[in-house]
Amino acid sequence: MESSSLTERHRFAEAERDALYKTVFNRRDVRGQFLPTTVPDEVLARVLYAAHHAPSVGFMQPWNFLVIRSQQKKQQVHQLFSKANKEAVELFDKDKQKTYKNLKLEGILESPINLCITCDRTRTGKPVLGRTHMKTMDLYSSVCAVQNLWLAARTEGLGVGWVSIMHEDELKATLGIPEHVVPIAYLCIGYVEHFKDKPELETKGWLPRMEISDLVNFEEWEGSAQSSDDQELLSTLAEMSDFPTGFPVR
Amino acid sequence: MESSSLTERHRFAEAERDALYKTVFNRRDVRGQFLPTTVPDEVLARVLYAAHHAPSVGFMQPWNFLVIRSQQKKQQVHQLFSKANKEAVELFDKDKQKTYKNLKLEGILESPINLCITCDRTRTGKPVLGRTHMKTMDLYSSVCAVQNLWLAARTEGLGVGWVSIMHEDELKATLGIPEHVVPIAYLCIGYVEHFKDKPELETKGWLPRMEISDLVNFEEWEGSAQSSDDQELLSTLAEMSDFPTGFPVR
Numbered sequence: 001m002e003s004s005s006l007t008e009r010h011r012f013a014e015a016e017r018d019a020l021y022k023t024v025f026n027r028r029d030v031r032g033q034f035l036p037t038t039v040p041d042e043v044l045a046r047v048l049y050a051a052h053h054a055p056s057v058g059f060m061q062p063w064n065f066l067v068i069r070s071q072q073k074k075q076q077v078h079q080l081f082s083k084a085n086k087e088a089v090e091l092f093d094k095d096k097q098k099t100y101k102n103l104k105l106e107g108i109l110e111s112p113i114n115l116c117i118t119c120d121r122t123r124t125g126k127p128v129l130g131r132t133h134m135k136t137m138d139l140y141s142s143v144c145a146v147q148n149l150w151l152a153a154r155t156e157g158l159g160v161g162w163v164s165i166m167h168e169d170e171l172k173a174t175l176g177i178p179e180h181v182v183p184i185a186y187l188c189i190g191y192v193e194h195f196k197d198k199p200e201l202e203t204k205g206w207l208p209r210m211e212i213s214d215l216v217n218f219e220e221w222e223g224s225a226q227s228s229d230d231q232e233l234l235s236t237l238a239e240m241s242d243f244p245t246g247f248p249v250r
Numbered sequence: 251m252e253s254s255s256l257t258e259r260h261r262f263a264e265a266e267r268d269a270l271y272k273t274v275f276n277r278r279d280v281r282g283q284f285l286p287t288t289v290p291d292e293v294l295a296r297v298l299y300a301a302h303h304a305p306s307v308g309f310m311q312p313w314n315f316l317v318i319r320s321q322q323k324k325q326q327v328h329q330l331f332s333k334a335n336k337e338a339v340e341l342f343d344k345d346k347q348k349t350y351k352n353l354k355l356e357g358i359l360e361s362p363i364n365l366c367i368t369c370d371r372t373r374t375g376k377p378v379l380g381r382t383h384m385k386t387m388d389l390y391s392s393v394c395a396v397q398n399l400w401l402a403a404r405t406e407g408l409g410v411g412w413v414s415i416m417h418e419d420e421l422k423a424t425l426g427i428p429e430h431v432v433p434i435a436y437l438c439i440g441y442v443e444h445f446k447d448k449p450e451l452e453t454k455g456w457l458p459r460m461e462i463s464d465l466v467n468f469e470e471w472e473g474s475a476q477s478s479d480d481q482e483l484l485s486t487l488a489e490m491s492d493f494p495t496g497f498p499v500r
Contacts, residue, residue: 006285006287006441007287007290007407007441008407009407009441010407010441010442010444010445011405011406011407012269012272012273012404012405012406012407015265015266015269016265016269016272016273016405017269017405017406019262019265019266019267019269019270020269020270020273020300020401020402020405021296021300021402021405022262022266023262023266023270024300024303024398024401024402025303027303027305029305035256037256037257039257040257041479041482041483041486042486044483045483045486045487045490046271046490048462048466048487049462049487049490049491050270050271050274052460052462052465053274053275053277054397055277055279055397055400055412057414058451058456058457059449059451059452059456059457059459060457061457061459061460061465063465064465064466064467064471065465065466065467066467066468066469066470066471066473067466067467067468067469067480067483068468068469069468069469069476069477069479069480070469070476073469073470084382084383087382087383088377088379088382088383091377091382092377092379100379103379105379105380124457127338127341127342129338129342129350129353129355129451129456130355130414130415131414132334132337132338132341132415133334133337133338133414133415133416133417133418134414134415134416134418136386136389137414139386139389139390140389140390140393140396140434140435143390143393143394143397144393144396144397144400146390146394147304147305147393147394147397147398148274148397148401150305150394151270151274151398151401152270152271152274154262155261155262155266155267155270155271156261156262156267157257157258157259157260157261157262162305164307164380164381164383164384164387165380165382165383165384166383166384167383168383168384175470175471176470176471176472176473177471178471181471184390185390191256191257191259191260192260194260195260199309201308201309201379202309206308206309206379207308207309207310207311207374209309209311210302210311212298212299212302215302215311215313215314215315216298216314216315216317217314217315217316217317218316218317218318218319219316219317219318219319219320219323220316220323220425220426221314221316221425221426221427221428221431222426223316223426226319226320227319229291229319230317230319232291233291233294233295233317236291236292236295237295237298237299240295240296240299241299
């Protein structure tokens, strides 16, 4: 078989590939634009099903999904955020504090659905294939579930925001999460007024988007290009960083 | 504006949505089917660019990408795997050991590209917005980059396998990764002979796929359905778990 057919055999159609890139570049961490519009259970089921098909170490599937719809529970969680956020702002330099205070960092009360994705570290007993040496692998599996859900949600027109400014032990107590389970992500989910073109922390001057060509090295940490292939990769990446976010890369 | 138009406004076209689900359900952890076929730099650049557009806590972008093409470096890493895997197998019960030994768990030497995705915990100084309370958030950002790359690679027809059976300190030494940087994922990347229909650990009887409806609870840990909406979600999920993996969910 020719080399070209080997590379094409399992490739998706161009339109399908572009849909994946479009999703990746248009996914946003949504905090401020949630609408109260009900999310149909069919749609929620699809994004959860996508999460459940994330990779997991040793096929452990360590995740659970806690769906929170009651305003009472949301208010309890929001109080945890408010307390932690007051502590958080004090950690920044005075000049950063002003920007920080102007950022809306969560949509707990406004989003119709809150979702906590967890990692049950004891799910399949000990030992776990693939977690014998790197003990954090099960946590990472649950993170992959979060990212699957986030991308699926974007194609459904649903915004997702990840709230991490809370004391973990307080969140666990509020949701009754037992000792051996780690809350990986507390997500706010709902339809949105609009999706921003770029991450808010970029447009509001918190930090710039880094140049990807500065983040790629070869053979080892800080290793420079070893071959013409490596040089070519860096050149291609340098050109790509000029592509407008929000459009598929061609 | 009517409720239906609010839910549809930011939704992708059905074919684009289905492409995302198709990618999610057809992504596999590839260990054994790599072809030596060269991966064009343009394709590698696209999947790296997708990784770089993962969400990151405080827009920290803590990732670096170490591209490894030399057989010498791959051999060094493969030795770390071989050593750790011998230790790993001993941790399982005798009856599991036979299955374990029959599993191919990495494609380090056969895949044309190895890629280490890292997390620089000091990338933007201290403190980091959103990591003030949950200290693992930067690690999770790099995991999201892994998952973006993995999904993009699938649409390009590229297989990806995540190797985690290594001592972290030995991998860091081999790749010259400094103290403050965590190697999150060591990936094998390349075109493949075929993609399996289901995860190998499922088909080879290591563990079964769990029922997603057993993993969804309401309002709190182990909380049962509170409303007809919750009941409806569970029913929808129970039906979905019969969908054949590999087809978009409708």
